[in-house]
Amino acid sequence: MDDLGYSVRQEGTATVALLLRRRITSEGSRSPLWTSLEELARQGKTELLVLDFSQVQYVASQALGGLVMLAKGCRAAGCQLHLCGLCPSIIEVLELMKLDKALKIYPDVAEALAG
DSSP: OGGGTEEEEEETTEEEEEEOOSEEOSOOTTSHHHHHHHHHHHTTSOSEEEEEOTTOOEEOHHHHHHHHHHHHHHHHTTOEEEEEOOOHHHHHHHHHTTTTTTSEEESSHHHHHHO
16 A cells, blocks of 8 residues: 555554555545545454554645544444654644544554554
């Protein structure tokens, strides 16, 4: 999935997707990035999808809309979505938009898997 900007690994019944781009800028709700991640949840092979943002330094507002749609798609598929490794500026934006209440955010992959 590297060509879509992430790599995937299995951790038991969870799937961890490491986002590889430093900036996620033009990823609206129907972008290949979000739709391919949603497809991972819809395949029914994972109970938990962890998005690791540890390499991401910036997320554009339209990409946040895509993230919200991904969260809805995961819920519809019976899969939990956990975010981790977010830099302070992204966390601040999520808090300002009150998305920190709708999305489950953890400091790192280990805590996201345990969450």
